[in-house]
Amino acid sequence: MENTKTILITGGTGLVGTELCKLLVQKGYKIIVLSRSKTNLYVSPSISFAHWDINNNFIDRNAIIHADYIIHLAGAGVVDKKWTAAYKKEIQDSRIKSSELIVEALKNNPNKVKAIVSASAIGWYGPDVKENYQFVETDPADGHFLGETCKLWEESIEPATNLGIRVCKIRTGIVLSTKGGALKEFMNPIKFGLATILGNGKQIVSWIHIEDICRIFIHAVENEHMTGSYNAVAPNPVSNKMLTVTLAKIMRGIFFIPVYVPKFILKIMMGERSIEVLKSADVNCEKIRTSGFVFLFPGIEVALKNLLKK
Numbered sequence: 043m044e045n046t047k048t049i050l051i052t053g054g055t056g057l058v059g060t061e062l063c064k065l066l067v068q069k070g071y072k073i074i075v076l077s078r079s080k081t082n083l084y085v086s087p088s089i090s091f092a093h094w095d096i097n098n099n100f101i102d103r104n105a106i107i108h109a110d111y112i113i114h115l116a117g118a119g120v121v122d123k124k125w126t127a128a129y130k131k132e133i134q135d136s137r138i139k140s141s142e143l144i145v146e147a148l149k150n151n152p153n154k155v156k157a158i159v160s161a162s163a164i165g166w167y168g169p170d171v172k173e174n175y176q177f178v179e180t181d182p183a184d185g186h187f188l189g190e191t192c193k194l195w196e197e198s199i200e201p202a203t204n205l206g207i208r209v210c211k212i213r214t215g216i217v218l219s220t221k222g223g224a225l226k227e228f229m230n231p232i233k234f235g236l237a238t239i240l241g242n243g244k245q246i247v248s249w250i251h252i253e254d255i256c257r258i259f260i261h262a263v264e265n266e267h268m269t270g271s272y273n274a275v276a277p278n279p280v281s282n283k284m285l286t287v288t289l290a291k292i293m294r295g296i297f298f299i300p301v302y303v304p305k306f307i308l309k310i311m312m313g314e315r316s317i318e319v320l321k322s323a324d325v326n327c328e329k330i331r332t333s334g335f336v337f338l339f340p341g342i343e344v345a346l347k348n349l350l351k352k
Contacts, residue, residue, distance in 0.1 A: 053115030215275035243283030
């Protein structure tokens with residue numbers, strides 16, 4: 043490909059970042075992965091690594107100079123550890139300070155960056171407020187920890203617009219992949235014949251297939267009319283019970299037992315994080331569809347069958 047464009051990626055070794063890099067290489071892009079380590083984890087001539095260190099406010103200026111676009115995925119895992127005060131600070135700092143470092147690097151170095159596509163999350167919205175209502179991008183941020191985190195996260199990358207750079211923020215739903223994330227947690231007990239339904243199972247899960255979320259990031263890079271925030275969730279959210287039972291049927295046919303895990307047990311096991319697995323969040327995707335994006339996996343059954351290759 044002549045005039046190959048270069049995309050600088052943060053969080054390029056994570057669940058979404060790894061798959062996204064593969065798709066970008068297939069499309070002919072060159073990729074620079076910003077990483078705390080200097081080890082090249084990819085075996086591809088199209089992917090190189092550059093060093094950055096958020097804590098020491100360092101970023102390889104050559105990575106900034108050579109980038110045509112930036113995809114910003116970096117951030118500590120939200121449900122990876124207990125929500126201590128220290129880990130909550132790490133969750134926020136890993137997102138906000140990294141965005142601020144990118145913006146400062148763009149201010150202080152010559153560059154040709156046309157757009158930044160930054161991850162955000164549907165944690166912006168908090169729990170459902172009324173029946174048969176889907177959250178849209180203009181709804182305000184929830185006042186609790188994740189809503190506040192998403193608000194600060196999106197605000198931290200917004201100053202790039204003052205440099206004439208187009209900014210898109212992708213509010214990602216629950217990403218389904220067999221390589222990590224929530225789906226693996228659902229799959230583990232099903233392997234032993236137990237379909238564990240969380241709480242009463244009625245809470246709505248706004249999910250997305252990993253291939254579709256990667257395609258949304260690429261769509262946002264390539265569509266110069268896209269600015270602002272976009273919900274990245276499949277068109278058909280499902281209840282926790284439907285997700286779990288559908289997965290169990292695909293994995294084991296009729297050979298499973300539905301088991302309800304009471305709220306109080308989840309609270310004991312997960313602490314404050316249990317809010318997220320018990321929360322119902324019905325999120326609308328019409329804005330991203332209106333931009334021209336077409337989902338490959340709009341329904342939960344086709345998505346799960348694809349992921350499990352059934």
